[in-house]
Amino acid sequence: DADVTQTPRNRITKTGKRIMLECSQTKGHDRMYWYRQDPGLGLQLIYYSFDVKDINKGEISDGYSVSRQAQAKFSLSLESAIPNQTALYFCATSPPGTADGGEQFFGPGTRLTVL
Amino acid sequence: QKEVEQDPGPLSVPEGAIVSLNCTYSNSAFQYFMWYRQYSRKGPELLMYTYSSGNKEDGRFTAQVDKSSKYISLFIRDSQPSDSATYLCAMPSEGGSEKLVFGKGTKLTVNP
Numbered sequence: 001d002a003d004v005t006q007t008p009r010n011r012i013t014k015t016g017k018r019i020m021l022e023c024s025q026t027k028g029h030d031r032m033y034w035y036r037q038d039p040g041l042g043l044q045l046i047y048y049s050f051d052v053k054d055i056n057k058g059e060i061s062d063g064y065s066v067s068r069q070a071q072a073k074f075s076l077s078l079e080s081a082i083p084n085q086t087a088l089y090f091c092a093t094s095p096p097g098t099a100d101g102g103e104q105f106f107g108p109g110t111r112l113t114v115l
Numbered sequence: 116q117k118e119v120e121q122d123p124g125p126l127s128v129p130e131g132a133i134v135s136l137n138c139t140y141s142n143s144a145f146q147y148f149m150w151y152r153q154y155s156r157k158g159p160e161l162l163m164y165t166y167s168s169g170n171k172e173d174g175r176f177t178a179q180v181d182k183s184s185k186y187i188s189l190f191i192r193d194s195q196p197s198d199s200a201t202y203l204c205a206m207p208s209e210g211g212s213e214k215l216v217f218g219k220g221t222k223l224t225v226n227p
Binding site for chain 1: 121123149156157158159160161164203208213214215217218219220
């Protein structure tokens with residue numbers, strides 16, 4: 001079984017709809033991250049969390065919110081989706097105590113299209 | 116100036132070629148550098164990491180850091196079609212060492 005799973009894998013939605021992307025991990029890591037990836041822009045950090053009570057904004061958090069329901073679960077919500085949020089979204093985890101960011105383990109991604 | 120700059124390519128080479136992938140960075144305090152590989156329709160996975168200056172070799176892959184020039188490289192010897200992927204450099208963000216900042220990625224195609 002995959003260590004980091006994301007659901008759904010693909011989603012098409014309409015402008016203005018609320019949508020939630022879910023991430024679960026079995027690695028036992030405390031740190032979890034949400035990124036979006038756009039062609040030509042690379043990976044951009046949306047939100048990150050170092051434990052259940054810790055939520056931090058990344059470089060592009062506007063229009064997004066997150067919820068850390070448990071150590072193993074980290075959800076990303078788009079309250080009112082807009083077309084420029086069409087992108088590939090990745091969840092990642094990393095263990096605590098690793099120097100300088102350490103290795104991050106990525107899920108398979110969710111391809112989101114907002115019409 | 117962006118923290119990390121990477122030529123997005125794309126790069127197309129014949130099988131067996133030596134490939135050179137490069138990134139430049141702005142923060143001279145960076146001590147830790149990574150290369151991630153991302154196959155099509157997959158998440159990135161760590162390929163190599165290296166501390167400070169010098170080279171690190173792992174099979175056909177060599178990671179090189181030139182701190183004086185703020186330049187990192189990934190060399191692939193005897194490239195194979197299975198090396199076709201997007202390669203992303205990464206290093207700790209200036210905003211905090213708990214976060215990584217990624218280059219845009221270079222898409223590599225190795226033709227049989």
